[in-house]
Amino acid sequence: MEETIEKILRKYPAGKKDSLIPLLQDIQREAGHLSDNSILEVSRYMNIPLNKIYGVASFYDQFKFRKKGRYHLQICHGTACHIYRSSLFQAEIEKTLQVKAGQTTKDGRFSLDVVNCLGACSSAPTLFINETPYGNLTLEHLQKILSEIKDTND
Template identity: 40%
Template structure:
C-alpha cells in the first residue's frame, strides 16, 4: 500500500482544486510514490469530486502514468524513430518475453519494471535503453539480456 501521507500533502498544496488540477495532481502523486495506486486515485477523486472511472480514463490516456510500483530496476526502452529504425522493436519484444511483463507493468518479484518512451535525446546511440538512469547504447536483444542478467545477479549478491 502506498504511503497516503504524501497524497494528503499534495492535496493540501492544491486548495479549492477543481477538475482542471487533475493532471498536475496525478503527476505529483506519481513523482512522490512512483506510480498511481488505487487508493491514491480514489483519494484524489474524493478531493476533486471526480469518479474513479474518469480519473482512470484520463490517466490511462497518457503514457507517463503507471499503475504498478516501480521495480528495483526500471527499464526504459526507447521507441523513437531512430531507435525504431535501428531495431528497438526486437529489443522491446525480448524484454517483454524475458521479463513476462508488458510496458507499464512490474515483474511479480518486484525486480523489474518496464516503460516505453518516445525519445531520450540520444539518437546517435540508437537503439537506447536506460536502466535506473544509466544509458546503454546500441543495444541488441542479446546485449540487453546480459544487462538484465547482471542486474539480477547484482541483486542476489546482496542477499
C-alpha cells in the same frame, strides 16, 4: 502511503480542477504510480468523478497505474530505434528477466515498458534503466547489462 497522499493533497486547494495534473504528477513522483486508492482520494478531494481522472491520467504516458519495479526498463520502439530492430532487444529483456512489456515481476524487481521515443534518437537503439540511458545498444552489451542487474541482490 495515505499520509503521503494526504500531504500532497494539502498542497492544492480542494476542488480547484486546474490543479489535477500537477497533483497527479506529485503522486506519481512520490509513489511511483497512481494506485486505485490514490485516485479515489483525489476524486473525493477535488470533487472530480473517478472516470474523468482515469481519462486524464490514461491520456498521458507519464502516468502509470502499476508500481514500477526497482529496475524499471524502458525500451524504445520509436522510428530510429525500430530501424535498429529494437523488438529483438525487447524479446531479449523479456526472455532474460521473465517480464512482459507493461508488466512488473511478482518480486517487484523488474518492470518493462515500451515507449515511442526517449529523446536520444542519435544513440539509437536506446534503453533506459531507471534514469540511466544506454545508447548504441548491441545485443552483447544488452546481455551483459541484464546479467549484471539480474545477479545483484537488490
